[in-house]
Amino acid sequence: MKFIPSVNLQCISLTEKRDSRFYEELNASPNWWESKSFFRYPALLVSAHYVSKGIKNDTFRKNNNIPDDDFLVMGDSGGYQALSLGISNHNIDKKSLLWWQEKNCNIGMSLDEPLAKGDISLDIQRKFKHDMNNVKEAIEYRRKELYPKMKFYGATHGWNEKSLKKYHNELPKDKLDGYGIGECTIGLNDSEENILSRIALECQLNDDKKPMHILGTSSPIIITFLSMLEEKEGIEFTYDSTSYMRGSRHHSYVIDCLDSKSMTINKNTTEKQLPCGCPVCSKVSIDDMKGSDGQSALLIDLHNLWKEIQFYDSLYDYDLDVLKKRYPKKKSIKKIEQYQKLGLDKFVKMFPYTNKFQASSVDLSKFLGKDFVDTSYKIKDSDYET
Ligand SMILES: [Zn+2]
16 A cells, blocks of 8 residues: 655746745755655655646656655646646647656556546547557557556546446556556546445456556545455555645645644634644744745645655554544445455445446447446445445
8 A cells, every 4th residue: 555645736846936945944845755855755646737848858857856766656647637627638749748657757647538527428438439549559659678667557437337347348458557546527526435336346347456546535434445455355556645735725734634623824823833743843833834825835735744644554454443433424434344244246246336427328328338327236225234
């Protein structure tokens, strides 16, 4: 299990917003991979979307002092960002993207186009075709002899068993090193319970037990489930999250991750001291976090990141009692218990994955076959108890 923090762009020299004098005086760096950082952590995820201007050069890693050894850089393709910002990703130069990944990343993700709310079946078919072509082209462009260490993951998409199976069946799985699992549909979020079903199904379809990356999750229940699956199914998991950036978003300083306790630190905050002795808070003062500038927010982010890293580590023992005490009513915890009891195959059958996503069924049958609609089983409340 490995948590990969999505990089806060203010940490790296893509933006010049940060006050370097402040860090010089402290003799510290906000980059958690540098020797002077407040704390070291050996991984980051960056989306190619944000480095697109620099994609033609190979100096991302070098420019940002990211170590060559014992440090994992995951390079997401930027397909998700392109789509959520309403930019077409067809113009992305796929060869440059792959070559950037090869030169700078330990793991590269295929360029995909996630489904979006309102997609009709023609969109789905087009996206599926593009995704498959992108994976195949990337494999063709790969220069394995020059960059043998870079691993290449194929993204999968689908809203039910049948559509996910179609992905897994048509991906050139023997040429892939792992899979990236993202949000099913932009604008139509899955419930936490349903995400558990999706992950379990993807594990079942991952018959060669290749590593899997879960894009964008910070849910303690999902992370607990992943660590359980890793042990029981023998599949290696990584996951990334931007949730520590709530400092940048809301000036929200995390007090306790499990209890979701936090405080707002801004110019109106009357507290004189930080209630934390982490490597960040022991070096800076609460006043350093009160400003309305990006730098104050970045310090809060780094404290939050430290807290999250410790918290996620504590979840890998998967102590369900702790989670149950915190979330006594969550069905998703009961669902994990069902997995423990039933094992993977029975669990997948009992809790089928179905996202609310619905395109016109008429020509979807051409895409997925006649019986593409999951009508097989409706989950009852009592299923969680048996
Ligand atoms: Zn702290």
